């Protein structure tokens with residue numbers, strides 16, 4: 001059953017017990033795989049354990065953490081007494097838990113330390129599906145607070161070696177579960193508004209299309225609307241406070257600058273795009289320059305022959321255009337791999353904001369920031 005993961009390999013069991021001991025007795029964070037990205041976990045209900053997450057990552061204290069549970073009984077220990085789970089949440093949990101969906105719940109400060117919620121009235125909770133994550137929570141027998149296991153501002157790790165390189169010497173145990181299947185963080189959903197609408201605060205592994213489909217199927221009479229932050233609603237207060245992932249702080253940035261090559265998306269207000277031709281000319285002005293390219297294998301940048309004079313190009317293909325889940329799976333790996341290969345800058349080609357492409361572009365736009373948008377017109 002969901003609440004009792006099976007642990008068969010003695011090696012695995014030994015690693016899980018060591019990790020659990022580190023969490024429960026030493027109150028030290030442990031890095032572990034989830035189906036989305038690697039997490040840096042600590043006992044959620046212990047303030048000194050949780051505070052070490054912030055110091056290890058260099059994370060600002062006003063950015064709240066997600067609490068991870070391995071069972072529904074464990075979820076209910078975190079919720080206010082007599083709390084009635086909204087119908088929309090019941091539907092979403094039925095389809096997407098365990099999995100890459102995080103839900104906001106009312107937070108009772110008598111139960112949830114305010115260090116986790118950063119004094120927000122809500123707490124973000126998810127039930128991961130990765131067997132190692134589930135087993136670790138079950139063996140520790142306690143909910144784990146876990147952000148992505150990267151230093152604050154860096155791309156999230158999707159392989160154990162990404163964690164090792166980024167947090168080298170800062171974390172005692174890294175459980176290696178191979179490459180994360182989803183490759184992007186969970187979708188963060190707020191269904192607590194009195195208007196009954198579902199607000200997607202951070203697009204992620206569970207797509208908006210799938211959320212809409214499930215709500216239509218399960219709540220036939222009056223399914224709630226699904227609103228995507230920045231696409232369908234703005235919330236100035238929320239954007240000023242860092243409760244919306246990636247709003248206030250630098251995010252997803254490798255050590256080298258990331259440029260977004262776009263043809264369709266209009267850049268945000270105030271962004272002055274560069275022109276492709278003059279960008280290329282500026283690169284050639286300072287040879288030799290190494291440029292990493294992240295693009296679908298069958299896209300314009302993925303297939304075009306590239307000018308060789310003065311520029312060394314390295315392509316990291318992001319799967320076929322028709323399969324955005326593959327692009328999601330490879331994006332962070334691509335950023336971190338190109339960075340390690342020593343490129344001077346990374347050029348990412350826009351993908352369609354559909355299905356997993358919405359979350360991909362959300363991360364890419366944040367990595368590119370406000371001054372590295374390049375306009376490309378097909379004739380160029």
Ligand code: TXA
Pocket residue numbers: 034036037038039040063064065066102104117120122123124146147148149184185186187188201242243244245246
């Ligand atoms: O897939 C994931 O969600 C991964 C794995 C490890 O589970 N975790 C993850 O955690 O991405 P983190 O801390 O990197 O991102 C969680 C985001 C934060 O940026 C925060 O802004 C948002 O969730 N969040 C947490 N609690 C919140 C709350 N009460 N209200 C609004 N947003 C919240």
Ligand code: MG
Pocket residue numbers: 147148156
């Ligand atoms: Mg993160």
